[in-house]
Amino acid sequence: MNHTQVLIIGAGPVGMTLACELARRHVSYRIIERSPVASQGSRAKALQPRSLEILNDLGIAEELLAVGTTELPFRKYAGNQFLGETPRTGFPRNDTRFPKTLLLPQPAVERALRAKLEALGGRIEWATELVDFKQIEKGIICKLENPNWSEELNATYMVACDGGKSTTRKKLGIQFVGETHQEETMWVGDVEVEGLTPDAWYNWLSPVYGIAMALFPFKNSNQWQLQAVMPAEKDGIVPTPSLEGFNRIFKERTQMEGVTFTNSTWQSIYRVNVRRAETYRVGNAFIAGDAGHVHSIAGGMGMNTGIQDAYNLGWKLATVINGEATDQLLNTYGEERIPIADWLLETTSQRQKVMMAGAASGKSGMETLGTTDTTQLNLNYRGSSLNAGSQTSTCLLAGDRAPDVQLNNGTWLSDQLRGTEWKLLVFNTEMPNTDRVKVIPAEEAVRVSYGVNSGVVLIRPDGHIAMIGKANQVNTYLNNL
Ligand SMILES: Cc1cc2nc3c(=O)[nH]c(=O)nc-3n(C[C@H](O)[C@H](O)[C@H](O)COP(=O)(O)OP(=O)(O)OC[C@H]3O[C@@H](n4cnc5c(N)ncnc54)[C@H](O)[C@@H]3O)c2cc1C
Incomplete structure (x- = not known):
């Protein structure tokens, strides 16, 4: 065998x-x-x-x-009436x-x-x-x-x-x-769209359907993703999606002239579970x-x-x-x-x-x-049994994602954190005697970002902090895994 x-x-x-x-x-x-x-x-x-x-x-x-793409605005309509456009909001932060x-x-x-x-x-x-x-x-x-x-x-x-x-x-x-939310069902699919400029994520809002239709254009492609709330009919069955159906509900729900869908390569029913x-x-x-x-x-x-x-x-x-x-x-x-x-x-x-x-x-x-x-940058394992440490940071705890930092030379800390090894950031303390981790002396920008004045931060291979502690605790930590 x-x-x-x-x-x-x-x-x-x-x-x-x-x-x-x-x-x-x-x-x-x-x-x-x-x-x-x-x-x-x-x-x-x-x-x-x-x-x-x-x-x-x-x-x-x-x-x-x-x-x-990261920059596609939301363009909203009610039927054929233009409601407005909202730019995509970024969430500016310097730790990534x-x-x-x-x-x-x-x-x-x-x-x-x-x-x-x-x-x-x-x-x-x-x-x-x-x-x-x-x-x-x-x-x-x-x-x-x-x-x-x-x-x-x-x-x-x-x-x-x-x-x-x-x-x-x-x-x-x-x-x-x-639970399965039987009542929350959508048609989803891929189509080509004639009659719309692919420069926004289009949403048609409606008191009946909520999202009567949404069309998302993919960059450098003729393909758009279509989503439309599609309730079950009286027999409890959601109609089967099709290109013809996509065109029909677009006309019924938006009353917009001059827009046609063609070449649908994927159609599916999505039900919220x-x-x-x-x-x-x-x-x-x-x-x-x-x-x-x-x-x-x-x-x-x-x-x-x-x-x-x-x-x-x-x-x-x-x-x-x-x-x-x-x-x-x-x-x-x-x-x-x-x-x-x-x-x-x-x-x-x-x-x-x-x-x-x-x-x-x-x-x-x-x-x-x-x-x-x-x-998902804020997700952490603060409750994990893998966490250890004797030192403190002003802003981080064991289990947190190790923040990225732009270094003085313009490169990023993540360039050094890449790879399968454990990493050890060393802050104003003697270099540890171990070949089991990749040792990275922390420069000032890292010290400020990590809020650690002295000691080490042991980073797991998946980029989460295992320990904020002392250099002589590293081997013990790894031996106890
Ligand atoms: C319309 C839509 C929009 C979505 N939008 C987003 C989004 O914006 N962002 C996001 O993060 N997620 C989104 N999702 C969810 C996303 O598509 C799924 O979470 C993702 O595909 C899950 O990946 P997976 O590898 O776990 O499973 P899948 O992608 O389902 O892959 C599982 C694979 O296992 C194979 N398989 C099954 N049984 C066996 C077997 N016994 N032996 C061998 N192979 C088997 C299947 O063939 C399949 O290829 C969206 C989903 C839909 C439908």
């Missing part, structure tokens, strides 16, 4: 982020994808600043910035090189991750499905099927990144606790991304949170597999990520309500969705 350390189920953005994290740490893994080809529907179009920082660590943020949400279609993010994975020597096994598995004492026997073969694989760990309908989660017996997996781990199996949490798309954080799940889990799996930590480290994945999912479900539900109320009253549309919280 073949053996791998980690079997990743699903090659969406979450599975691929995890594969990259394992590949660059030289952990043996396999990544399987049920579909024979990559999915083309635009789906997620917001890449949040925290995810951009993570993708920068993987070396693909710059190419994504070239594909997407990516202060703005990047707007681009999900397949562009997936393409960049796939290329990165290939550059790291990885390969997605397309048209290959996990059809069964059994946990044994030190691993999992997984049954894989492909149109041409089937295989029994012995995996030490398995990570289900197989989306909201995750069959793996169900087979693991993990409850997906929450607000659910979270009761646990992220059973034995040696983990779940990540939509398999662990689904919620309203208001605020654009589903894919982002999944990427951040994978970034949290990847280094932990590698550290345990490489014998540098006990299995206990893997329990901190759920410990740290489940509170984030709870926050996510709550904040996206609130945003959905505010947006729909604003749209129904004709006051505001999707411009209410982005706030400083949706940047």
Whole structure:
């Protein structure tokens, strides 16, 4: 029987982020994808600043910035009446090189991750499905099927990144606790648009539908993403979306002349589900991304949170597999990520309500969705059992994301924080005697930003602060993992 350390189920953005994290740490893994080809529907179009920082660590943020846009105003109408235009609000802060949400279609993010994975020597096994598995004492026997073969694989760990309908989660017996909002349904799709200039995110507000229609143009492309609230009919069934249907409701709802949709490459019904997996781990199996949490798309954080799940889990799996930590480290994945999912479900539900109320009253549309919280830069693991420290900062606690700082020479601290190692920022104290971390003397700008006068800040491989302490505590901390 073949053996791998980690079997990743699903090659969406979450599975691929995890594969990259394992590949660059030289952990043996396999990544399987049920579909024979990559999915083309635009789906997620917001890449949040925290995810951009993570993708920068993987070396693909710059190419994504070239594909997407950060500057698209909101243009609002009620029927054919122009209501006004709101610029996109940035959330200016100097602790990141990516202060703005990047707007681009999900397949562009997936393409960049796939290329990165290939550059790291990885390969997605397309048209290959996990059809069964059994946990044994030190691993999992997984049954894989492909149109041409089937295989029994012995995996030490398995990570289900197989989306909201995750069959793996169900087979693991993990409850997906929450609710389905049957009444909150939308048509979504990709279209080409004749008769509108692609220089704004168009929203048609309506007392009946809230968002009667929204059209988002992708940069350097003829493609637009269409969203329109579409309630169920009397029989309780939401009509099937189609190009003809998109054109029909646009005319009915906006009475605008001269606008036509053509060449629709994706149509789907989106229904709001607000659910979270009761646990992220059973034995040696983990779940990540939509398999662990689904919620309203208001605020654009589903894919982002999944990427951040994978970034949290990847280094932990590698550290345990490489014998540098006990299995206990893997329990901190759920410990740290489940509170984030709870926050996510709550904040996206609130945003959905505010947006729909604003749209129904004709006051505001999707411009209410982005706030400083949706940047996800403030998310922290302050409650984590991995936190330690004896020293203090005037502004940071263990568990916080390590802020980025622009240095005197114009480069960023994140240029030095990139890579898979632990990092140690040293503030006015003797250099520690350890080769287990990358030591970075903190210059004045870093001292000011971190609010630490003396001591060290130990930064985890996922860019969160593990400890604000003394140099002689570092080896003890790492030995206790
Ligand atoms: C209209 C719309 C707009 C959205 N907007 C945003 C946004 O702006 N920002 C944002 O962050 N998110 C947004 N989202 C959500 C985002 O698309 C998802 O959160 C994201 O795709 C989740 O990624 P994932 O890798 O967890 O799962 P998926 O992308 O669903 O990937 C799971 C993969 O697993 C495969 N799979 C399933 N079962 C098996 C099996 N047994 N064996 C092998 N493979 C299997 C599937 O084929 C699939 O490719 C939006 C979604 C929609 C529909």
